[in-house]
Amino acid sequence: MSKYDSEYKQKLTTAAEAVKVVQDNDMIMYSPFCLKTPLLDEALAFRRDELHNVTLLYITLTYMPEVMKSDPKGKTFGFIDASFSAATRAFQRMEIPVTPMPSLYHEAGRVFLAGVRNYDILFLAARPMDEEGYFNMGPQSSCTVDLIEAKGGFKKNLKVIVEVNDKIPHIHGDNKVHISQVHSIVENPDGKKLNTIPEVEATDIDKKIAQIIMNEMVDGACLQLGIGGMPNYVGKMLVESDFKDLGCHSEMFVDAYMLLHKSGRLTNKKKQIDTGKSVFTFALGSEALYEYMDNNPEMSCRSVSYTNSPHIIAQNDKVYSICSCIAVDIFGNVSSESVGYRQISGTGGQLDYHFASLHSDGGKGFVCMPSAKFDMMGNIKSNVMFKFEEGTQITVPANMTNYVVTEYGAVNLKCESLWDRIEKLVSIAHPAVRDDLLNQAKKAGLFTRSNRI
Numbered sequence: 001m002s003k004y005d006s007e008y009k010q011k012l013t014t015a016a017e018a019v020k021v022v023q024d025n026d027m028i029m030y031s032p033f034c035l036k037t038p039l040l041d042e043a044l045a046f047r048r049d050e051l052h053n054v055t056l057l058y059i060t061l062t063y064m065p066e067v068m069k070s071d072p073k074g075k076t077f078g079f080i081d082a083s084f085s086a087a088t089r090a091f092q093r094m095e096i097p098v099t100p101m102p103s104l105y106h107e108a109g110r111v112f113l114a115g116v117r118n119y120d121i122l123f124l125a126a127r128p129m130d131e132e133g134y135f136n137m138g139p140q141s142s143c144t145v146d147l148i149e150a151k152g153g154f155k156k157n158l159k160v161i162v163e164v165n166d167k168i169p170h171i172h173g174d175n176k177v178h179i180s181q182v183h184s185i186v187e188n189p190d191g192k193k194l195n196t197i198p199e200v201e202a203t204d205i206d207k208k209i210a211q212i213i214m215n216e217m218v219d220g221a222c223l224q225l226g227i228g229g230m231p232n233y234v235g236k237m238l239v240e241s242d243f244k245d246l247g248c249h250s251e252m253f254v255d256a257y258m259l260l261h262k263s264g265r266l267t268n269k270k271k272q273i274d275t276g277k278s279v280f281t282f283a284l285g286s287e288a289l290y291e292y293m294d295n296n297p298e299m300s301c302r303s304v305s306y307t308n309s310p311h312i313i314a315q316n317d318k319v320y321s322i323c324s325c326i327a328v329d330i331f332g333n334v335s336s337e338s339v340g341y342r343q344i345s346g347t348g349g350q351l352d353y354h355f356a357s358l359h360s361d362g363g364k365g366f367v368c369m370p371s372a373k374f375d376m377m378g379n380i381k382s383n384v385m386f387k388f389e390e391g392t393q394i395t396v397p398a399n400m401t402n403y404v405v406t407e408y409g410a411v412n413l414k415c416e417s418l419w420d421r422i423e424k425l426v427s428i429a430h431p432a433v434r435d436d437l438l439n440q441a442k443k444a445g446l447f448t449r450s451n452r453i
Helices: 005-011 015-021 038-046 066-070 086-093 144-149 204-214 229-239 255-263 287-293 350-359 418-427 431-443
Strands: 027-030 054-058 077-081 098-100 121-126 134-136 159-164 176-178 184-187 222-225 278-280 299-301 319-324 327-329 364-368 372-374 380-382 403-406 409-412
Touching: 005 184, 015 038, 015 159, 015 184, 038 066, 038 159, 066 077, 086 098, 121 134, 121 144, 121 176, 144 176, 204 229, 204 364, 204 403, 204 409, 222 229, 222 255, 229 255, 229 319, 255 287, 319 350, 350 364, 380 431, 409 418, 418 431
Parallel strands: 027 054, 027 121, 054 077, 077 098, 121 159, 159 184, 222 319, 278 299, 319 364, 364 403
Antiparallel strands: 134 176, 372 380, 403 409
């Protein structure tokens, strides 16, 4: 028996009763990534016809919520995905109105504390309460902990509704909420295991890029692996390598880290902070990954205001940030979010880690992409572009770009002159477009003798 059992019983209710606190014009945050609150979601969907202008925030949707199925035109509910996912892109193709939220991930918690953004309600998936009155949120902390600490933001009226699911693994970290901070509790006796994501197979080009990055790798590197086939393949190559005492301080914890742990390559012994711990703010991967993380003392799931703070990240030496991008323009601006006005992804932590890696002693930031893509007719479109399509979002500005990598090599653009960066970027572009890129640069007056230093 726990001294908190009485309070638990007082707050225990049904999903239908719990969502009665939702009012017109409320803003609700859902549990992010692999966690779901199906009973609360279904109960809220049932109230569609009696509510107006309710905004729902997701962070990387991995499923279709019931509220979206009940209101695909968004007449009652507004849908925001702060970091676009494959599921979100599919919803847009179905003409379901999901909007992005441009942001820096490390600032996601700060905006609540600073009074920039408010949320009224948090739907939170969590494990059953422990003896000390805490609900563990499993493999995610993200900005939910910051939201709870800020009590929702400037209105200070956040209502936390916990949906209890005993299938959620227990993960060590700050990823927990105390019953004193909870408004109501709903038990889900048929709770499901966490959402998994399929492994993205690395292409031949991904493997070439990964090998180029391996040539830059060093013992004791503190890794941040982004999402996708290429970063995960780097992890697999490291498993088979001779590199030792690697570390993990990352936004995302993926299967590659598990494999590195098991191989003995990832020890976290050389980290300057959180020594001996793999630090991350969320995990996405296989069921085997979640099982490996369960009650593993080497895991530390921390708030995104900690994991993604450039000041915190850079306290570790040899931070290697390895992320994918969509395209790079002739100045070295990096886009990882959109092609023109078509949204592909979100900023996530790419800028946070790319910036921090350079401020880490011995660190390097890599943004990686195939040099080109081809349409069904075999026509080539370069990913090293003279200029972006109108509406394309810039994720890493040119003056912050470190290494750009394609299958043709890696070039460091940091503090390079305009002439030199054009030459470097052209050198890793697809051979079929190199002359055209240089001619466009010359025509624009960018690649002239007066620019050369």
